[in-house]
Amino acid sequence: xxxSTQLLHPARTPAAVRPAATVLLLRDGPxxxxxxxxxxxxxxxxxxxxxxxxxxxxxAADAQAHSQSTRRATQSDLHLTQAIAAIRESFEELGxxxxxxxxxxxxxxxxxxALDRQAPFALQCEAxxxxxxxADVFVLAHWITDRDLPRRFDVPFLVARxxxxxxxxxxESEQFxxxxxxxxxxxxxHAAGGFFIIFPTVRTLERxxxxxxxxxxxxxxAVNDEPLFxxxxxxxxxxxxxxxxxxxxxxxxxxxxxSPHGQxxxxxxxxxxxxxPLLKNVQRLTAPNPGFMTGxxxxxxxxxxxVSGHIAIDPGxxxxxxxERLWRAAGGNIRAIVCTHSHPDHSPGASxxxxxxxxxxxxxxxxxxxTSRENSRxxxxxxxxxxxxxVLQGQDGATHTxxxxxxxxxxxxxxxxxxxxxxxxxxGDHILNGSTTVIDPPDGSMGAYLDSLDKLDQLCAQxxxxxxxxxxxxVLGDLRRTADNPSAPEHGGARAAIAxxxxxxxxxxxxxxxxxxxxxxxxxxxxVKLAYDDVPERxxxxxxxxxxxxxxxxxxxxGFNL
Numbered sequence: 081x082x083x084s085t086q087l088l089h090p091a092r093t094p095a096a097v098r099p100a101a102t103v104l105l106l107r108d109g110p111x112x113x114x115x116x117x118x119x120x121x122x123x124x125x126x127x128x129x130x131x132x133x134x135x136x137x138x139x140a141a142d143a144q145a146h147s148q149s150t151r152r153a154t155q156s157d158l159h160l161t162q163a164i165a166a167i168r169e170s171f172e173e174l175g176x177x178x179x180x181x182x183x184x185x186x187x188x189x190x191x192x193x194a195l196d197r198q199a200p201f202a203l204q205c206e207a208x209x210x211x212x213x214x215a216d217v218f219v220l221a222h223w224i225t226d227r228d229l230p231r232r233f234d235v236p237f238l239v240a241r242x243x244x245x246x247x248x249x250x251x252e253s254e255q256f257x258x259x260x261x262x263x264x265x266x267x268x269x270h271a272a273g274g275f276f277i278i279f280p281t282v283r284t285l286e287r288x289x290x291x292x293x294x295x296x297x298x299x300x301x302a303v304n305d306e307p308l309f310x311x312x313x314x315x316x317x318x319x320x321x322x323x324x325x326x327x328x329x330x331x332x333x334x335x336x337x338x339s340p341h342g343q344x345x346x347x348x349x350x351x352x353x354x355x356x357p358l359l360k361n362v363q364r365l366t367a368p369n370p371g372f373m374t375g376x377x378x379x380x381x382x383x384x385x386x387v388s389g390h391i392a393i394d395p396g397x398x399x400x401x402x403x404e405r406l407w408r409a410a411g412g413n414i415r416a417i418v419c420t421h422s423h424p425d426h427s428p429g430a431s432x433x434x435x436x437x438x439x440x441x442x443x444x445x446x447x448x449x450x451t452s453r454e455n456s457r458x459x460x461x462x463x464x465x466x467x468x469x470x471v472l473q474g475q476d477g478a479t480h481t482x483x484x485x486x487x488x489x490x491x492x493x494x495x496x497x498x499x500x501x502x503x504x505x506x507x508g509d510h511i512l513n514g515s516t517t518v519i520d521p522p523d524g525s526m527g528a529y530l531d532s533l534d535k536l537d538q539l540c541a542q543x544x545x546x547x548x549x550x551x552x553x554x555v556l557g558d559l560r561r562t563a564d565n566p567s568a569p570e571h572g573g574a575r576a577a578i579a580x581x582x583x584x585x586x587x588x589x590x591x592x593x594x595x596x597x598x599x600x601x602x603x604x605x606x607x608v609k610l611a612y613d614d615v616p617e618r619x620x621x622x623x624x625x626x627x628x629x630x631x632x633x634x635x636x637x638x639g640f641n642l
Contacts (some may be wrong), residue, residue: 081544082337082340082359082503082504082546082547082548083501083502085360085476085478086359086360086361086362086502087340087357088095088338088339088357088358088359088553089338089343089345089357090468091341091343092341092342092343093341094227094228094232094341094342094457095229095230095231095232096232097224097225097232098137098231098232098233098234098237099137099138099233099234099235100136100137100138100150100165100233100234101135101136101138101162101163101165101166101169101235101236101238102132102133102134102135102136102166102169102235102236102237102238102626103133103134103135103166103167103169103170103217103237103238103239103240104116104133104220104237104238104239104240104284104288105133105134105170105176105240106164106239106240106241106243106294106297107241107242107244107260107294108293108294109260109262110438112292112293113262113263113287113289113291113292113293113294113297113536114260114261114262115133115260115261115262115263115288116133116134116174116242116248116258116259116260117131117133117172117258117259117261117265117266118131118132118134118173118248118250118255118256118257118258118259119130119131119132119255119256119257120132120254120255120256120497121253121254121255121256123610124254126231126233126277129276130276130277130278130281131259131266131275131276131277131281132215132255132278133171133237133281134166134170134173134174134176134255134278135165135166135169135170135235136165136169136172136173137165137233137375138161138162138165139165139168140577140580141200141201141202142162142164142168142202143157143161143164145164145202145205145212145500146161146164146214148202148205148206148210148211148212149163149164149167149211149212149213149214149215150211150212150213150214150215150216151214151215151304152215154215154305155215155305156305159219159227159236159305160214160237162219162238163212163214163217163238164202164372165210165597166201166217166238167168167179167212167213167214167217168201169196170199171192171197171201172197172201172251172260172314173250173251173254173255174248174249174250174251174258175192175197175246175247175248175249175251176242176243176248177191177192177195177210177211177243178212178213178216178217178240178243179205179210179211179244180210180211180213181209181211182209182210182211183272186243186244186245187210187243187245187246188245189245189246189255191208191210191624192246194208195208197442199250200295202623205212207338213240215239216240216241217239218238218239218240218298218301218302218382219236219237219238219239219301219305219306219307220236220238220239220284220288220297220301220307220308220495221236221237221280221284221287221307221308221310221311222234222235222236222237222307222309222310222311222576223235223236223237223280223284223310223311223312224310224311225312225487226279226312226313226314226315226324227312227314227341227342228315228342230345230346236307237280237284239297239298239301241294241298242486244581245346247482247616247640251472254259258580259286262289263285263286263288263289264289265338266285267282267285267286267289269374270282277325277496279313280311280313283292283311283326283352285312285438287308287309288364298418306311307317309324309326310633311331313325313326314323314331314332314335314336314339315335315342315344315412316331316334316335316338316339316343316344316346316347316348317344317345317346317347317348317349318347318348318349319347319349320347320470322344323348324433326628328637330513330514330554331348331554332558333547333548333554333555333556333558333573334346334348334554334555335348335396335429335511336547336557336573337359337547337555337557338359338555340358342451348367348554350370350376350377351366352365352366352367352377352402352405354405355382355405355406355409357501358549360385360557361383361384361385361388361474361478361480361502362380362381362382362383362499362502362504362549362579363381363384363409364379364380364381364382364549365379365380365381365398365402365405365406365409366379367379367380367396367397367402367425368381368399368401368402369396369397369399369425373425373518373622374425374552375479375512375514375515376552376553377396377551377552378394378397378425378426378427378551378552379549379550379551379553380392380393380394380395380396380402380406381393381477381506381549381551382409382410382414382501383396383472383480383482384410384413384415384472384474384480385472385475385478385480386411386413386473386475387473387474387475388414388472388473388474388478388479388480389410389415389472390410390413390414390415390417390472391414391415391416391417391418391470391472391480391482392406392410392414392416392417392418392433392510393418393420393497393506393543394418394419394420394427394551395417395419395426395427395429395430395432396425396426396427396428396429397424397428397429398428398429398431398432399424399429400432401610403428403429403432403436404436406433407433407436407437412436412437413436414433414439415435415439415441415442415469415472416441416444417430417433417434417440417442417443417444418440418444418445418464418482418495418497419443419444419445419458419460419489420445420494420495420496420506420508420509420551421445421446421458421490421493421494421495421508421509422447422448422452422457422458422491422493423456423491423509424456424552425456425510426509427445427458430443431443442462443459443460443461443462444460444461444462444463444464444470445458445460445463445464445493445495446460446463446464446486446494446495447460447463447493447494448491448492448493449491449492449493449523450521451492451522452491452492452493453523456491456496456523458493462485463584465484466484466485466486466495467483467484467485468483468484468518469481469482469483469484469500470484477503479501480499480501481499481500481501482497482498482499482500482506483497483498483500483539483583485497485498485536485539486499487532487535487536488519488525488528488529488532489510489512489519489524489525489526489528489529489530489531489532489533490508490509490510490517490519490524490529491509491523492523492524492525492528493506493582494509494532495508495509496508496510496536498539498543498545500543502545503545503546503547503574504545504547504548504549504608505540505545505547505548505549505574506549507536507541507548507549507550507551508550508551509550509551509552509558510529510532510533510579511536511548511550511577512550512551512552513552513553513554513556514548514552514553514554514555515552515553515557516581516584516585516616516626517529518622518625518626519625519626519629520625520626520628520629521625521628521629521632524625524629525629525632525633526585526589526626526629526632526633527633527636529585529629529631530573530582530585530586530633533578533581533582533585534582536578537575537578537579538638540574540575540578545557545574545575546573546574547573547574548573548574548577553579556574556577557573557577558573558576559575567633586632588611588612588626588630589630589633589634591610591611591612591633592607592627592630593634594610594611594612594632595607595610596609596631596634604624604627604628604631605624607627607631608620608623608624608627611627611630612627
């Protein structure tokens, strides 16, 4: 776990969350699923003027009305309470009532007109002999309001079919202008600036537009009777504008590292001119070498503080302006230069950086193997040993210890570095954010790569690693599972990222095996079309390198019966 003394921003306690529920009332329109939305009052304390789904806070009476509602066998007490709250709110705000007479017949206009939207809801329904349709309300998603906001809610987004014969009538106090809209149309109107919706609504509509019918939505929700996704978003800045992100989106882990308490302060736009502080003892400077294989560029890292000096990780390509910026970011105080591997976007800048430093810090790493390509030759001044520790003594007695981990696979001489005191893994090219690394035989080996992933998983478990700092892309990972972070994997962000990556690799290998079975006399060009049919054709030349690595591993295992 990251030491609190190394965090850039002071700890603060986010506002407490309040239980609430909202419901997406759906119908099948001529062009697909439509959802009922209304505009909130401009004086509302939360999301004024936004188009929303009906909903509100959960009352104690909602939990006491279970006996007045139908219920699925798999529906938990919590989900039934949420469903009843959503039914009540849709009635109070829009005059829509998900209920039936006790004989099972549907409600008519007169039944609804007999109820007072301002009076106690459950008592009125009981007096009128109505049964709430809790069994017809399903959980689509679970949202927890962002940590930076002063009013926060823990709210399921529920879904139900719009009752036939009923028409929405807004209460004209909290809600206005009820409108039926296709999710895709709502998103287009929002992007055009004429239909304001907030982040959770945007992301929910994006997922909802994938379904063709209301039955498709309800069937998907009924499979496990649990939310299809859960999120407590994080926010940062993108070119000085607020930008929010869910757990699966690339910037999320970096925001969790830099601003764990939710402050909207971290700029995420890629640039190469200035170092980006991630912790007090970790800076990142991205080289100006963006491209197809490098993404936004190669990340160089500085670990340490002004007292301890710094260890530079992956100085990158030999670009003079980048090397000078790296040297200046360290105040010229660099104690060692470590290259994670020998590829030309990682190690060539080491000599230039060393020459700028008065003390000529040693260049460390592992020498290239004989299998490396001509443009990937690298010989360190000293070879590092697996499990070796590089220790810096810093200010206020703090230490910064980097443990060396030999991780062949992407390259035979690849290594990762673990910052032990803060539980950070510098992964080089072994683990990337937003893409999978290329395994290019003979220097690359898929078997070695997967074995190295297992080694890293064990190391992360041992040291409680939550974040991975890759050579390309944002920081990966998240904090441990908490009330504000319920969707975090039980074993923490770093191990979850490793597990996801390994599962992806093995799933790809199974596709390769099926391609080989389908065309046993096929060529690499034949197999790549089948095994990488979900990848754009323009990427197939690169994909063939990893395809070869998979083929070699399959053959080493004795065939393709995976």
